[in-house]
Each structure stands twice: as structure tokens, then as C-alpha cells.
Amino acid sequence: MFYVNSEVGALRQVVLHEPGLDFERLTPGNKDALLFDDVVWVSRAQQEHREFQQLLQDRGVTVHLLHNLLAEAVKADEAAEFVLDRILHDRQPHMGAALAQETRKVLGAMGPSELATHLLGGLNKRELVEALGERRSGGGSLGLDLLADHDFVLPPVPNSLFTRDTSCWVYDGVAVNPMMMAGRRHETVNYEAVYNFHPMFAESGAHRWIDGEAMAPAAIEGGDIAVIGDGTVLVGLGERTTPAGVEILAHRMFQAGSALRVIAVQLPKARALMHLDTVMTMVDRDAFTLYSGLDRDALRSWTLTPGTRRPVEAVENKDLFAEIGAALGLDAVRVLQTRQDPYSAEREQWNDGCNLLAVSPGTVIAYEVNENSNRMLEDNGVEVLRIKGDQLGRGRGGPRCMSCPIERDAA
Known part of the structure; x- marks a missing residue:
């Protein structure tokens, strides 16, 4: 049985996609339609990705490649x-x-x-x-x-590199997500084939929270979904996820008894901030990193719970992190922001300084280029495992984006 019970518990199994023919077909002429900011040095991207795979395997994580x-x-x-x-x-x-x-x-x-x-x-x-x-x-x-x-x-689908977005496991079920951008919708069909027909998944008995292409025009993407534990799910509402997508996810999890609450966070609608995990990720049982260009006190959020008069009811929160702390049974949540000038902050956010993959509580994988952010994390007791991402990051995604956990322990 596959399950993901947290964002930071010990990572056991993950799905990755190694760049291949899809990356070889990126050109200056088609990169915008294929949602990349630049062409990629393919052999170097493959080398960077294999080092990422090896780091995970060295930490005891079983890696499954999407192509296979x-x-x-x-x-x-x-x-x-x-x-x-x-x-x-x-x-x-x-x-x-x-x-x-x-x-x-x-x-x-x-x-x-x-x-x-x-x-x-x-x-x-x-x-x-x-x-x-x-x-x-x-x-x-x-x-x-x-x-x-x-x-x-x-057309090729090079954004398959970012396996988190199209498919994500939330507690004892999987969401096969309808993608907002036309250039990524074919990815959903590939994942539906894997989950419907691959022997490893077809008999898993997992819930299907999101039905892929049948969900359109509602949209929700895995980069906006964080399983923070204790029956709580955090979801970003920004460029790629709609209120309808959030409510469908919440209602189905509530019906199954797999989640108690969903906390929805409003994000600016901008490519650089396209998903929740581009600005905020959980790095320890009580700690989140947050892009320093956002004011933690100004983030609007709502808590969704099972309704009495309607399937899902939403109540706006006074303080996002106080609500998260209460949901997790914590006296307080540590919000870690890098102190740096606005130019450095914007540059590191563009390079996915907040997009971190936890392999265990307080240990994360990060791009080495984000020196200030990585130093800040270490100063706050978080172990940082650095990987190269000069080529991999050109599609605007970091280690969390590039990974779809299918088995992870509770924190």
C-alpha cells in the first residue's frame, strides 16, 4: 500500500523523470510553448539528474523512473x-x-x-x-x-521532469491532476495509464482523489499541495490551482475520512510564484521556509472542513501560521526567511531557493546555487544536501518539483 503521511517524514519511494528525448527537442523557437525559460544542455541535465537520483538512493530511497x-x-x-x-x-x-x-x-x-x-x-x-x-x-x-x-x-512534454505536479500522493490516495496549461495536459494521460494499468499500482487499493482529465476545467497541481500531517493538507491558490480543484480534493478526502482539514493559501498569480512550493516548503516537524519577498502576516488563508449545509465549508483565518500550528498541535511554527537584499531574494526565489525536498525531518535537498538560503537553513539547524541544478532549473522547478513521493512515513 502506498501512502504519504507527511512532508518531512522518512522518504521511502519516489517517482522521478530523467531528461531524454523530450529535452532534446527543446529549441529557442518552441521553449515558450513548452513552458521552459531557456533551452537546456541535455547531457549536463542528465548528469545533474543522475546525481540527484544517486543522492536519494544513498539515503535509502527507492527511485522509480517515469519512462520505465x-x-x-x-x-x-x-x-x-x-x-x-x-x-x-x-x-x-x-x-x-x-x-x-x-x-x-x-x-x-x-x-x-x-x-x-x-x-x-x-x-x-x-x-x-x-x-x-x-x-x-x-x-x-x-x-x-x-x-x-x-x-x-x-508534441513533447519536457515538464514531465516535474513529477510532483501531475501526480501527487496525499495520505492514502493519489491525485492525478488536470493541468492548467495546455502544454502539460498530455502528461495527465501518461500518469492515468501508469496508475490504471501498471501492476505496481493497479491493485494498490489507493483512493483516487482527483480524476485527471475528467476534472477539467477545474485545475489543481501537485506543486500546490503539501501533506503537513495530522490530517491536514496545505494547498496554494495561485496561477495553476483553482478554488473548484481545491474543493473537489477536500470533499473527496473528507468523505473517505483521510483528512480533517484543508488550509488554502492565496498566492500572487505570477510565473515565478506559480506553485505553493516555489515560495514555501516544510523543512522540519515545526518549520517552514518562506520566500522573503512575502510578508508572513499578510498571507490570506482559509480552513476548509466538512460542512453541515454544504459538502465543504471555508472560514478565513486570522493568521496562517497560527492555524498551521494549531492543526499540528504545536505551540508555535518556525517560519524561516532569508535576510538578504531584494535583488538577491528575487534571484534565489527564481532559482527555487524555497523549493526543497525533505528526505527526513530537518534534512532537505536543495540546489547549491542558492547560497544565502542554504546558509540560513543550516543556521537554523536544518541539514542541507546540495545538488547541481544549472540545467535542471531552467524549467522553473527545484528538488521538490522534480519528485513525486509515493511512500513517506509520518513525521
């Missing part, structure tokens, strides 16, 4: 059909029925590992035409004819 999970899932014909039904249809603006049929013919003929590679890394016109060869149907396809050789029939 997806490949194992689509070994089942039913799983491959599930994915292809959802990503190839004539309602997609760039495709049409003829192109969808040709693309399905090619992807359906691939072996599981190759199919997983292209579900993550995309497929372009040249690859499609070469694979079809003499099998190409007569009459042509308007959608195909309009494409240049290197235009994508199926």
Missing part, C-alpha cells in the same frame, strides 16, 4: 489503447481524422519502451512518414500536408 513505469504499463494492449484514444482524435485542432489515424498506426506498432519514449518525447512529421513508408494510406492528410518535416504531430 510508463513502458511497463503500456505492455498491456488495454493501456496502450487507453493512451492513444485520448491523445489522438480528430477534435485536436492540428490533427484531423486522417492524421490521427496515421499517427495511431505508427504509435500502435511500437514496442512498449519506444512508445513510452515518444509519449514523453513527442513525434514529428519526418518520423511519422518514415515509419509509415508504404503503409501510408492513399488520399493524403490535410493535417499532415500542412506540417513541415520537423513539426510535431505529437
Whole structure:
């Protein structure tokens, strides 16, 4: 049984995605549509990621790679059909029925590992035409004819690197999240295939808090969700998560008796602050790091509980951290902010200085570039395990974003 009972308890198992074909296809021309701020030195990004994997394994964490999970899932014909039904249809603006049929013919003929590679890394016109060869149907396809050789029939999804967002475990259930941005919606289908058909998950008996694509247009992303313990979940309301998404998550957990309360925090709607974990993460049983550009006393929050007249009722809090402390049975919560000039603060926040992955209480993984933030944490008794992130961070995500815990102890 998989479960995540906290943000800081001992981490046991995690899902990561190592950069591959998806990163090789990032260019200056398509990076904005694919939600990256720059192109990436792929071999260096892979090296950085493998060092991240090794650090986790050295700490006793079992690492599962998304490509391998997806490949194992689509070994089942039913799983491959599930994915292809959802990503190839004539309602997609760039495709049409003829192109969808040709693309399905090619992807359906691939072996599981190759199919997983292209579900993550995309497929372009040249690859499609070469694979079809003499099998190409007569009459042509308007959608195909309009494409240049290197235009994508199926776009890559390099944001799969950030495994936390699309799938996150909350206590004894998993949320397969509908993504706010169009460039990430295909990721949801890949994860639905993994959780529905991979032998490791299909019989797990876990609750499904969020139903993926069926949830749209409501949206919620894992970077906004923190399992802080004692039946409490913290959720950010910013650029990528909607009130409807929060209320659906809360209602389903309340119905199952898996959570007692959800604390929703209002965030500025800005790319640099796109998720809760870009500005705030739990680093110890009683401690949170908070971006110094935010005033802790000015953060608006609401506590959601099971309602008597409606499924979920929300009451605005006077003080976010007092509410968190009360929920966790603490006299006080330590809020750790780095004292630095506004330029350094903004730069380190952009480089994910607050985006930290705890491997045990008071021990976190952080990007080495954030020197001031890391020093501040150590001055407050938090052990910092540093990793390189010069290339990995170009999609705006740190160690927490790049990890989807599927088993973690209570703190």
C-alpha cells in the first residue's frame, strides 16, 4: 500500500523523470510553448539528474523512473489503447481524422519502451512518414500536408521532469491532476495509464482523489499541495490551482475520512510564484521556509472542513501560521526567511531557493546555487544536501518539483 503521511517524514519511494528525448527537442523557437525559460544542455541535465537520483538512493530511497513505469504499463494492449484514444482524435485542432489515424498506426506498432519514449518525447512529421513508408494510406492528410518535416504531430512534454505536479500522493490516495496549461495536459494521460494499468499500482487499493482529465476545467497541481500531517493538507491558490480543484480534493478526502482539514493559501498569480512550493516548503516537524519577498502576516488563508449545509465549508483565518500550528498541535511554527537584499531574494526565489525536498525531518535537498538560503537553513539547524541544478532549473522547478513521493512515513 502506498501512502504519504507527511512532508518531512522518512522518504521511502519516489517517482522521478530523467531528461531524454523530450529535452532534446527543446529549441529557442518552441521553449515558450513548452513552458521552459531557456533551452537546456541535455547531457549536463542528465548528469545533474543522475546525481540527484544517486543522492536519494544513498539515503535509502527507492527511485522509480517515469519512462520505465510508463513502458511497463503500456505492455498491456488495454493501456496502450487507453493512451492513444485520448491523445489522438480528430477534435485536436492540428490533427484531423486522417492524421490521427496515421499517427495511431505508427504509435500502435511500437514496442512498449519506444512508445513510452515518444509519449514523453513527442513525434514529428519526418518520423511519422518514415515509419509509415508504404503503409501510408492513399488520399493524403490535410493535417499532415500542412506540417513541415520537423513539426510535431505529437508534441513533447519536457515538464514531465516535474513529477510532483501531475501526480501527487496525499495520505492514502493519489491525485492525478488536470493541468492548467495546455502544454502539460498530455502528461495527465501518461500518469492515468501508469496508475490504471501498471501492476505496481493497479491493485494498490489507493483512493483516487482527483480524476485527471475528467476534472477539467477545474485545475489543481501537485506543486500546490503539501501533506503537513495530522490530517491536514496545505494547498496554494495561485496561477495553476483553482478554488473548484481545491474543493473537489477536500470533499473527496473528507468523505473517505483521510483528512480533517484543508488550509488554502492565496498566492500572487505570477510565473515565478506559480506553485505553493516555489515560495514555501516544510523543512522540519515545526518549520517552514518562506520566500522573503512575502510578508508572513499578510498571507490570506482559509480552513476548509466538512460542512453541515454544504459538502465543504471555508472560514478565513486570522493568521496562517497560527492555524498551521494549531492543526499540528504545536505551540508555535518556525517560519524561516532569508535576510538578504531584494535583488538577491528575487534571484534565489527564481532559482527555487524555497523549493526543497525533505528526505527526513530537518534534512532537505536543495540546489547549491542558492547560497544565502542554504546558509540560513543550516543556521537554523536544518541539514542541507546540495545538488547541481544549472540545467535542471531552467524549467522553473527545484528538488521538490522534480519528485513525486509515493511512500513517506509520518513525521
